[in-house]
Amino acid sequence: MSEPVVQVTDLVKRYGEIEAVRGVNFAVTAGETFGFLGPNGAGKSTTIKILCTLANPTRGSARVAGYDVVKDRDEVRRNIGLVFQDTTLDAYLTGEQNLRFHADLYGVPRPQLAPRLKQVLEMVNLWDRKDSVVSTYSGGMKRRLEIARGLLHAPRVLFLDEPTVGLDPQTRSSIWEYVNELKRREDITIFLTTHYMDEAEHCDRIAIIDHGKIVAIDTPENLKASVGKDRVQISTADDQAAIEEIGTRFGLDAAIREGLVTFSVAEGEQFVPRLFAELTEQIRSVSVARPTLDDVFMSYTGRTIRDSEATAGDKNRGMMMAMRRGR
Amino acid sequence: MTAQLTTESVDPVTAAIRVSVPERGLRQDLRAVRIVWYRELIRFKSDRLRAVTSLVQPVLFLFVLGTGLSSLAGHGLPPGISFKTFVYPGVLAMSVLFTAIFSAASIVWDREFGFLREMLVAPVSRSAIVIGKCLGGATVATFQGIIILALAGAAGVPYNATLFLTVIGELLLLSFTLTAFGVMMAARIKQMQAFMALTQMLVMPLFFLSGALYPLNGLPTWLTVLTRFDPLTYIVSPMRHAVFSHLSVSPAAASFLAPNVTWAGWQVPVGLSLGMVAVMGAALLGIAIAEFQKTE
Numbered sequence: 001m002s003e004p005v006v007q008v009t010d011l012v013k014r015y016g017e018i019e020a021v022r023g024v025n026f027a028v029t030a031g032e033t034f035g036f037l038g039p040n041g042a043g044k045s046t047t048i049k050i051l052c053t054l055a056n057p058t059r060g061s062a063r064v065a066g067y068d069v070v071k072d073r074d075e076v077r078r079n080i081g082l083v084f085q086d087t088t089l090d091a092y093l094t095g096e097q098n099l100r101f102h103a104d105l106y107g108v109p110r111p112q113l114a115p116r117l118k119q120v121l122e123m124v125n126l127w128d129r130k131d132s133v134v135s136t137y138s139g140g141m142k143r144r145l146e147i148a149r150g151l152l153h154a155p156r157v158l159f160l161d162e163p164t165v166g167l168d169p170q171t172r173s174s175i176w177e178y179v180n181e182l183k184r185r186e187d188i189t190i191f192l193t194t195h196y197m198d199e200a201e202h203c204d205r206i207a208i209i210d211h212g213k214i215v216a217i218d219t220p221e222n223l224k225a226s227v228g229k230d231r232v233q234i235s236t237a238d239d240q241a242a243i244e245e246i247g248t249r250f251g252l253d254a255a256i257r258e259g260l261v262t263f264s265v266a267e268g269e270q271f272v273p274r275l276f277a278e279l280t281e282q283i284r285s286v287s288v289a290r291p292t293l294d295d296v297f298m299s300y301t302g303r304t305i306r307d308s309e310a311t312a313g314d315k316n317r318g319m320m321m322a323m324r325r326g327r
Numbered sequence: 328m329t330a331q332l333t334t335e336s337v338d339p340v341t342a343a344i345r346v347s348v349p350e351r352g353l354r355q356d357l358r359a360v361r362i363v364w365y366r367e368l369i370r371f372k373s374d375r376l377r378a379v380t381s382l383v384q385p386v387l388f389l390f391v392l393g394t395g396l397s398s399l400a401g402h403g404l405p406p407g408i409s410f411k412t413f414v415y416p417g418v419l420a421m422s423v424l425f426t427a428i429f430s431a432a433s434i435v436w437d438r439e440f441g442f443l444r445e446m447l448v449a450p451v452s453r454s455a456i457v458i459g460k461c462l463g464g465a466t467v468a469t470f471q472g473i474i475i476l477a478l479a480g481a482a483g484v485p486y487n488a489t490l491f492l493t494v495i496g497e498l499l500l501l502s503f504t505l506t507a508f509g510v511m512m513a514a515r516i517k518q519m520q521a522f523m524a525l526t527q528m529l530v531m532p533l534f535f536l537s538g539a540l541y542p543l544n545g546l547p548t549w550l551t552v553l554t555r556f557d558p559l560t561y562i563v564s565p566m567r568h569a570v571f572s573h574l575s576v577s578p579a580a581a582s583f584l585a586p587n588v589t590w591a592g593w594q595v596p597v598g599l600s601l602g603m604v605a606v607m608g609a610a611l612l613g614i615a616i617a618e619f620q621k622t623e
Contacts, residue, residue: 052448053448054444054447055622074450075450077450078450082448084441084444086441087440087441088441088442088444088445089442089445090366090370090437090440090442090445091440092369092370092373092374093366093370097366097369100362101366101445102445104358104359104361105362105445105446105450105451106449106450107355107450107451
C-alpha cells in the first residue's frame with residue numbers, strides 16, 4: 001500500500017494544565033473518508049488544528065500529504081482544504097469574491113481559475129448566486145460555499161470540522177449529498193469530525209475519540225458488529241427498582257441513559273416478551289434498537305455521546321477558554 | 328437539485344480541470360499582498376456609511392471649530408490668513424487618523440468572524456498578509472484625506488498640483504504608519520471593545536499634542552516636550568510647512584505659524600521629520616509581522 005495521506009504518531013497537545021490530546025496514533029489512506037467521532041471537547045478539533053498547521057503539537061508528530069505539519073508547514077497548507085465549524089467567509093464580499101480571494105492566496109494559476117471556479121460553484125449549486133453578497137446567504141449556502149472554496153485549489157485532503165453543526169436536518173442531509181458527490185468526482189481524501197452518530201456512517205473508517213484518546217478505530221460495520229447486542233430502553237414506575245430487578249433476575253447490567261432504563265442484550269426483540277412476563281415492575285414503554293454507532297460509543301466509553309456532553313460541559317468551557325487564550 | 332448534479336457529473340470538463348498550486352515564491356506573495364490590499368478597497372467601497380461618518384469629525388473641526396474660533400484666534404494671524412487655513416493641515420491629519428486605525432480594527436473583526444483564519448492557513452508568508460493589510464488601510468485612509476483635500480478652497484488653500492502631491496505623499500506615509508500601529512495592536516488585542524477603547528484613549532492625545540490646532544512655538548515647557556514626543560507632530564509640521572509655502576504670507580509670519588519642529592532650538596529638517604515617521608512605520612510593521620508569525 002502507498003504511503004498514508006495522514007499519519008499521526010503519539011500526538012499530544014497540552015493547553016496549560018489541560019491535556020486536550022493524549023497520545024493519538026492513526027493513519028488515513030488515500031481516497032478514504034475518515035471520520036473522527038466523539039463528544040465536544042474530546043480532542044477532535046485540536047487534532048484537526050494540528051493537522052492543518054494551526055497549532056503545534058506539544059509532543060509527537062503528524063504528516064499530511066507526505067509533509068511534516070511543523071517542518072513543512074507551507075507544503076502541508078498547499079495540499080489541504082479546510083472547512084471549519086465556524087464560518088470563515090467574508091460576509092461583505094460576494095461568493096465569487098470570496099473564492100477569488102482564496103485563489104490568489106493559494107496561487108491557483110490564472111488560466112485554470114475561471115473554469116475551476118465555475119466547476120466548484122456548480123458542484124455546490126451556488127453558480128447562480130455567485131454575485132450575491134455572502135451576508136445574504138443562508139447557513140447551508142455558506143457552508144456549501146466554504147466546501148467549494150476548500151476544493152478550489154484541488155487539495156489532496158479535505159478537512160471538514162463538524163461540517164453540519166448548527167444546520168437544520170434537511171440542510172445537513174443536502175451537505176452530505178454534496179460530500180458524497182465529491183467523493184465520486186474528485187480524487188480526494190476526506191477527513192471529518194462529527195459528534196453526530198448518524199453522520200459517521202458516511203465514513204469508510206471511524207476513530208472514536210474520548211478524553212483525548214482514540215478508544216476504537218474501524219469501519220462502521222465492524223464497530224457495530226463488535227457490539228453485537230441490541231439496545232433496550234424502558235420506562236417504568238420505579239426505575240431504580242427496575243434496574244435492580246433486571247440485574248438480579250436476568251443478570252443484565254442496566255443503567256439510566258437519556259432518562260430511560262437502558263441495557264444491552266443479544267436478540268433484543270426475542271427478549272422483550274420475557275421481560276414483560278417476568279419483570280414485576282410495571283413497564284410504561286419499551287424500545288429496542290439495533291446497534292448503532294451510539295451503542296459503539298457507549299460500549300467503549302460507558303456513556304452515550306449526549307450524556308458525556310452534558311457532564312463535560314463545564315470542563316469544555318474551561319478548555320475553550322484555555323484555547324482562546326492560547327490563540 | 329439531485330438531478331442537476333447527476334447531469335453535471337458526466338460533464339467532461341469536470342475531470343479536465345487539474346489545478347496545480349505552484350511553489351511558494353515572491354510572485355505568490357505579491358499576489359497575496361495585492362488581494363489582501365484589494366479586499367480592503369472592496370470593503371471600503373461597500374461601506375459608504377463608514378466613509379461618510381469618518382468625514383464628519385474633520386469637517387466639524389474645519390468648518391465649525393475653525394470658523395467659531397477665527398474671531399478669537401484671528402488677532403494673532405496675518406491679514407488674509409484665517410484660522411481655518413491654519414488648522415487645515417491638522418484636519419487633514421485627523422481625517423486619516425480615524426480611518427487608518429479603523430482599517431486595522433478590521434483584523435479584530437476578521438478574527439471574530441473567522442476570516443482571519445482563512446488568511447492565516449494559506450500557504451503564503453504572514454508578512455504578505457500584514458503588508459497587504461497595511462497598504463490597504465493606508466490607501467483607504469489617504470482616500471479620505473483626499474476628500475478633505477478637495478475642500479482646500481473653502482479653507483483658503485490654493486489648488487496647486489505640487490502642494491497636493493506633497494500632501495498626498497505625506498498622508499500616505501502617515502496612514503501607513505498608523506495602520507501598522509493598529510495592526511500591531513490588533514495582533515494582541517482580541518476583543519473589539521477593548522481595541523476601540525484603547526485606540527480612543529490614544530488617538531485624541533495624539534491629535535491634541537501634535538500641534539494640529541496650535542503653533543508649536545511659544546508653548547510652556549511641559550507642552551513643548553510632550554509635542555516633541557508625539558509622532559503625529561512630525562507629519563503635521565511638514566504638511567503645514569507645505570501649505571504655508573504656497574500661501575502669500577511674509578516669511579516672518581510663515582516661520583511663526585508653520586515652524587519646523589525644534590529640538591532644544593535646533594530645527595529638524597522636513598526630510599528628517601518624514602524619515603522618522605517612515606522608520607517608525609517600518610518598525611511597527613516589523614513588530615506586527617513578528618506578532619502574526621506565532622503559532623499556537
